[in-house]
Amino acid sequence: MPDKDNKCTIDVSTEGIDETGACSSSSQGNLLGQQQFKLHFSNVFYVSKQNKTLVTILNDICGEFTSGRLTAILGPSGAGKTSILNVLSGFKATGVKGKFIFNEKERHLLAFRKASCYIPQDFALLDLLTVQETMCDSVDLKLPSETRAEEKLKIIDDIIQILNMEKCRHRLVRNLSGGERKRLSMAIELVTNPPVMFFDEPTSGLDSVASLQIINYLKRLALDGRIIVCVIHQPSSKLMKLFDDVLVMSRGKVVYAGPKADMVPTFESAGFAFPDFYNPADFALEVSSEEHNERLQDLIEWNKKRHCGECTILSADMDSCVNERTKILNILTYEGSKLSVVRPKAPAGFCRQLIILTRRSLRTMTRNLIAVQLRVIIHVIVAVLVGAVFWDIGNDGARTLTNISCIFFIIMFIFFGNAMPSILLCPQDTAVFTREYLNGWYSLSAYYASKLTSDLPMLLICPTLFTTIIYIMTSQPDVFARFAMCWGVSLILAIVGHFMGLAFGSTFDLQTAILLVPGLSIPFMIFSGFFIRIHELSAIFRPLCDISFYRYTMEALMQAIYGYDRPDLECHVEFCYFKSPSKLLKELDMLGDLYGHDVIVLLIWILLFKLLFFLSLVLRIKRAQ
Ligand SMILES: Nc1ncnc2c1ncn2[C@@H]1O[C@H](COP(=O)(O)OP(=O)(O)OP(=O)(O)O)[C@@H](O)[C@H]1O
Numbered sequence: 001m002p003d004k005d006n007k008c009t010i011d012v013s014t015e016g017i018d019e020t021g022a023c024s025s026s027s028q029g030n031l032l033g034q035q036q037f038k039l040h041f042s043n044v045f046y047v048s049k050q051n052k053t054l055v056t057i058l059n060d061i062c063g064e065f066t067s068g069r070l071t072a073i074l075g076p077s078g079a080g081k082t083s084i085l086n087v088l089s090g091f092k093a094t095g096v097k098g099k100f101i102f103n104e105k106e107r108h109l110l111a112f113r114k115a116s117c118y119i120p121q122d123f124a125l126l127d128l129l130t131v132q133e134t135m136c137d138s139v140d141l142k143l144p145s146e147t148r149a150e151e152k153l154k155i156i157d158d159i160i161q162i163l164n165m166e167k168c169r170h171r172l173v174r175n176l177s178g179g180e181r182k183r184l185s186m187a188i189e190l191v192t193n194p195p196v197m198f199f200d201e202p203t204s205g206l207d208s209v210a211s212l213q214i215i216n217y218l219k220r221l222a223l224d225g226r227i228i229v230c231v232i233h234q235p236s237s238k239l240m241k242l243f244d245d246v247l248v249m250s251r252g253k254v255v256y257a258g259p260k261a262d263m264v265p266t267f268e269s270a271g272f273a274f275p276d277f278y279n280p281a282d283f284a285l286e287v288s289s290e291e292h293n294e295r296l297q298d299l300i301e302w303n304k305k306r307h308c309g310e311c312t313i314l315s316a317d318m319d320s321c322v323n324e325r326t327k328i329l330n331i332l333t334y335e336g337s338k339l340s341v342v343r344p345k346a347p348a349g350f351c352r353q354l355i356i357l358t359r360r361s362l363r364t365m366t367r368n369l370i371a372v373q374l375r376v377i378i379h380v381i382v383a384v385l386v387g388a389v390f391w392d393i394g395n396d397g398a399r400t401l402t403n404i405s406c407i408f409f410i411i412m413f414i415f416f417g418n419a420m421p422s423i424l425l426c427p428q429d430t431a432v433f434t435r436e437y438l439n440g441w442y443s444l445s446a447y448y449a450s451k452l453t454s455d456l457p458m459l460l461i462c463p464t465l466f467t468t469i470i471y472i473m474t475s476q477p478d479v480f481a482r483f484a485m486c487w488g489v490s491l492i493l494a495i496v497g498h499f500m501g502l503a504f505g506s507t508f509d510l511q512t513a514i515l516l517v518p519g520l521s522i523p524f525m526i527f528s529g530f531f532i533r534i535h536e537l538s539a540i541f542r543p544l545c546d547i548s549f550y551r552y553t554m555e556a557l558m559q560a561i562y563g564y565d566r567p568d569l570e571c572h573v574e575f576c577y578f579k580s581p582s583k584l585l586k587e588l589d590m591l592g593d594l595y596g597h598d599v600i601v602l603l604i605w606i607l608l609f610k611l612l613f614f615l616s617l618v619l620r621i622k623r624a625q
Pocket of ligand 1: 049077078079082
C-alpha cells in the first residue's frame with residue numbers, strides 16, 4: 001500500500017510507464033498515426049435531482065485512460081458504471097462537476113464530443129434500413145460534403161471488412177442478430193475514426209463466443225491507438241485477458257483505476273485475499289461489493305491520491321519522460337493535428353442534412369407497413385364503406401341530418417387516422433434522433449424540417465383519397481370549388497392530427513401518448529356543434545367551444561357543402577324540413593361566410609402543435625443530457 005499522506009509516493013515501477021503506454025512512442029499506433037491521447041479526470045461529482053432531493057451518483061472520482069489500451073469498467077449493479085461513461089463522454093453535463101483533462105488541456109465539451117463517441121447499451125437504429133444504407137447515411141451526415149463518393153465507399157468497405165459484416169451488408173437492421181447489431185453500432189461510429197470510444201456493456205445479451213468476438217474487435221480498435229473504455233458485466237477469464245486496464249467502481253466511487261496486472265496485488269495489499277484459480281473480474285466484483293469495509297475505503301482513498309494528486313501516477317524521477325510526453329501531446333492535440341488520419345465529424349450544411357434525413361425518412365416510410373401500405377389501404381376501405389353506407393345522400397333534402405353524421409365521421413376518421421400512426425412511429429424515431437443529435441450528426445432544425453417534409457406525402461395522399469372517394473360516392477355538390485374546400489379542410493385536419501401525434505408521441509412514452517391523445521381530444525368533440533348546438537351550451541362551456549378544433553373543422557366542412565348560397569336540396573318526400581341549406585346552417589349556428597376564419601383557426605392549431613413538437617424535441621435533448 002502506498003503512503004496515504006504523500007500524494008506522490010506511489011511506486012510507479014510496479015505499473016511500468018511502458019506498460020501504460022504513456023511514454024512509449026506509440027508502437028501500437030497505426031490508424032491514428034503516432035498520436036497519443038490521454039483523458040484524465042479528477043474530483044468528479046455527478047448529482048441528480050430525484051423527488052426534490054439531490055442524489056450523489058458519482059462521488060469524487062478520479063482516473064485516467066490512455067490510447068492504445070482497452071479499459072474495462074467493472075463493479076456491482078448500481079455502482080455507477082453507466083453514469084461514469086455518460087459523464088466522461090460528455091453526454092451528461094448537467095449536475096456534473098470536476099476536472100477533465102484531454103491531452104493535457106481542459107476538455108472542451110463540444111470539441112471532445114466531436115473527437116469521441118459513446119455507444120450505449122440500447123443503441124437505437126432504424127430497423128427498416130439495411131446495414132449498407134445505415135452506413136451510407138452515417139458517412140453522408142458525418143463526413144465533410146466534399147468527400148468523394150469513392151472515398152466514402154472505401155471507408156464503408158474498410159469498416160465492414162474490419163468488423164466482418166460482409167455477409168449481412170444488404171440485410172435489414174431488424175433481421176440482424178444481437179452481435180451483428182452491436183457491430184453495426186460500432187461501425188457507424190467508426191466512420192469518423194474517433195480516437196476515444198466509450199461502450200456501455202457491448203457484450204450484453206451475447207453468448208460467450210460472440211462476446212469474445214466483440215471484445216476482440218475492441219482490442220483491435222485500441223491497438224490502432226484509440227482510447228477504448230467499456231463497461232462490462234462479469235467478464236470471463238478469457239475476456240479479461242484482453243483488457244489492459246480496469247476501473248473498478250463501488251457505490252459511485254472508484255476503488256481502483258490502473259493496469260489490470262496491478263489490480264489483484266493492490267487489492268491484496270489492502271488486505272483482500274485472492275483465492276487460487278479465481279477470475280480477477282469476479283474478485284474485483286466481490287471486493288467492490290463489500291459494504292462499510294474500511295479496507296475498501298482505503299482503496300478508494302488510495303486511488304484518489306494516485307489520480308487526483310497533481311503528479312498522478314508519475315514519480316519525480318520520471319520527470320524527463322513527463323516533459324517529453326507533454327511536448328509530444330502539446331504538438332499533437334486532437335484539434336490542431338494535421339498528422340492524424342482521424343476524420344473529425346464535419347456535419348453537412350442545413351440543406352444537405354435536410355436532404356439526407358428526408359431521403360432516409362422516406363426510405364424507411366415506404367418499407368413500413370403501418371406507415372404507408374396499411375394506412376393507405378385502411379383509408380380506401382373505410383372510404384368505400386362510408387360511401388356505400390351513405391350512398392347518394394348529399395343532395396337529398398330528407399336526409400340532411402344523416403349527411404351531417406357522415407361529415408362528423410369523416411372528421412373523426414381523418415383526425416385519428418393521422419394522429420395514431422404518428423404516435424406509433426415516434427419512439428424509434430426520436431430515440432435515433434436523440435443519439436444522432438447528441439453525437440453531433442445534424443442540427444435540431446434540420447431534423448425538424450425533415451419531419452415536416454418527409455411526412456407530407458402521406459398527409460397528402462390519405463386525406464385526398466378518403467375525401468375524394470366519399471365525396472363522389474355520397475353525391476356531395478357537383479361543384480369543384482366546394483370539393484376543393486372540403487379537401488383543403490380535411491388536409492389541414494390531417495396535419496393537425498399528425499402534429500398532435502408527434503408532439504405527444506415525442507414528449508411521453510408510447511402508452512401515455514396513446515391514452516392522452518384520444519383522452520384530451522375526444523371531450524372536445526362535444527363542442528364541435530354536432531352533438532349540441534353552440535347557443536344551447538351554458539356560458540361556462542363557451543370557451544371550450546372556442547378552442548375546439550373539431551368545431552372549426554365541422555363548421556368549415558358545413559360551409560363548404562351547405563354555405564355560399566347553395567340552392568335548395570332535392571326533396572322526394574312530402575316534406576323536407578332541412579331542404580334549405582341556409583335554414584340548416586342557421587339552426588346549427590353556422591350561418592355566415594365562416595370558411596376563411598375556420599381555416600385560419602385550424603392553421604393556428606397546426607402552428608401550436610408544431611411548436612409543441614419542437615419543444616418536446618428540445619426537452620428530450622435536455623433530459624438526455
Ligand atoms: N438520473 C438519475 N437520478 C437518480 N438516480 C440515478 C440517476 N441515474 C442513475 N441513478 C442511480 O445511480 C446509481 C448508478 O446508476 P448506473 O446506471 O450508473 O449504475 P450501473 O453500475 O451502470 O448499474 P447496472 O450495472 O445495473 O447497469 C443507481 O443506483 C441508479 O439508480
